[in-house]
Amino acid sequence: MNPLEGKTILVVDDEPLIRELICEALSARGSKSLAAANGTEGFELFLKSSPEVIISDVRMSGGDGTELLRKVRERTSESVFSLISGFADVTTESLYDMGADAIFPKPFSMRKVISTIANLLLPQAERWSAVEQMEPQTLAFQKTAIDWRCVGRGGIFVPGIVEATVDEVVRLELHLSDPSIRLSGTGVVRWVRPRADILPKGMGVEILTLEEPGRSELIRKIQENQPLAFIPQGGKPE
Structure with missing residues (x-):
């Protein structure tokens, strides 16, 4: 099965060569590609075409990607929204909290973009039940209790633990309350947020797999609560 087949995908970037590269790669996999040169044009196309996927650069003249993300998320959490970022002034945690489903740092791998988008288009139950090929490198987060402020559409903020590193695969053993x-x-x-400031220290973790019955229970609660964030930044320290 090709999750990209027949999907409408909006590509927003102010560099014509990058737009063309991404659109050609998506079209080769059966998608209908739409292109916009900035966030303003992108939002107009979003309203007209209701794309299933949006891939946007962050910094553009004429409306940037973060503003486009905000406008899209005011209307729907259904579209998969990914951002391409080459700027250190925009933090990964803030973009996930705003509702981005994936973030690709520049220079990005086209293969990684395609595989990530295809995975995000799968139904959540199917995505989280897939057999994970990478073995967890640590048993971090065992018996950790968190509340619902820490749960997003695709991941969890785990407070107080900062031993793992970015891109590390970890074992999750969590207890959600109430x-x-x-x-x-x-x-x-x-x-990873190594120190508490306005927000508590901890980690943002994207869920790869979940076992039953927790998987079905979590999906049901996410559908009920409709969180905006893909991975939330977490609440203020107590």
Whole structure:
């Protein structure tokens, strides 16, 4: 099965060669590609075409990617929204908290973009039940209790633990309160906040796999709560 087949994908970038590269790669996999040169044009196309996927640069003249993300998320959390970023002033954790589903640092791998988007287009139950090929490098987060402020559409903020590193695959053994749900599975660390400031220290972890019955229970609660963030930044320290 090719999740990209027949999908409408909006590519927003102010560099024509990058737009063309991404659109050609997507079209070769059966997608209908739309192109825009900035966030303003991109939002107009979004309203007209309701694309299933948006791939946008962050910094552009004429409307940047973060503003486009904000406008799209005000209207829907259904579209897969990925950002391409080459700027250190925009943090990974803030973009995930705003609702980005994936972030690709420049220079990016086209193969990685395609495989990530294809995976995000899968139904959540199928995506989280897939057999993970990478073995967890650590048993971090065992018996960690978190609340629902820490749960996003695709990942979890794990407070207080900072031993793992970005892109490390970790074992998840978590307890969610109110209502009580136990989660067992694997995740990949997307960002680390080593010290508490306005927000508590901890890690943002994208879920890779979850075992039953926790998987179905978590998906049901996410559908009920409709969180904006893909991975939330977490609440303020107590």
